[in-house]
Amino acid sequence: MGKKECGVYESIINRALEIKHPLDVIWELTYRCNEKCEHCYVLQTDRNELSKERCMKILQELADAGVLFITFTGGEPFLREDIFDLISEARRLKFAVTIFTNGTLLGLEECKWLSKKNLRSMEISLYGSKPETHDSITGVQGSFHSTIRAVECLIENGVRVVLKMIVMRKNVNELGELVRYAQECNVRFRWSSVLTPRNDGDVSFMKDMRLSDNELRTITEREFSLDEEPSPDLLLKAFDDLENKIPCSAGHTTCGILPDGTVLACPQFVQGTNNLKDSGFLEIWNESTHFKAIRNITESNLPECETCAAKFFCFRCQAHALLEDGNLLGPSRESCREAFLKLELYESKTKIPATQD
Incomplete structure (x- = not known):
């Protein structure tokens, strides 16, 4: 993204923050997944997923509300049989679409199809440069090779790929190799050492996974991250221009939709009573006590x-x-x-x- 485009993007974010306009929706389409990542915050639940018809109606609602960006995630979104229909409809409605996936369900046919949709990006997680490391974290033998095949197939077919890594004690020594792999593939790379509490509040599993201070200091000092594209949460200048600084864009310009249609300021808030099966998107965005409470939080609070x-x-x-x-x-x-x-x-x-x- 060039300087001119960054300026336009920043001005949009600024204005959206001022008027509390929804720009970016993260939609967890399913909690189902074909991997069992040991650090995952999503518990496998029987939460009822929205039907294809309901999802289509919601996409139209989001378009009518002026949402620009949609991220389809899960779970593993490609486990939904209707995922390609949802992607097609989202692109027909002119959303900039990002998909979070492990890539293991994508073959040549799927990659070619995705290449025709002009997606904003496909974000794929790799948890190590060695098969044994990645597979031990995902809990699925052979998942490393399946993910690598998908990454390279997507790239060969012209799909914009972003590689991501959650850095833990088990894989911290392989971060450098993954950075080099991303450079060789000429794709963006992001890493994070932040582990998310499970959506039942369990934090006990993180104790032995989190990096030590020395490990975190070392990788931070190397400045491995190659991510240069601004995102709403990185445009801190937009927040600085506001009279009352806000601590996060959640609930101000972004929100999350859970598999059953629950709408939250962020998917990681987990619990909510506002559901798209009962209320319209803009009604929830503008009137719900959840969103109002989040918007009342400023740095002074x-x-x-x-x-x-x-x-x-x-x-x-x-x-x-x-x-x-x-x-x-x-x-x-x-x-x-x-x-x-x-x-x-x-x-x-x-x-x-x-x-x-």
């Missing part, structure tokens, strides 16, 4: 964060704060840890050497 020395390095997650510590207005502890490590690195790099007499 977060006393511990407002005065924090590391706040400019922090990507605080409200949902994580709620799930981990039970306090929507409290710090997001893992975000705190990362922010202070970044502050430490920043200060060490910008420190002016003492003059010698």
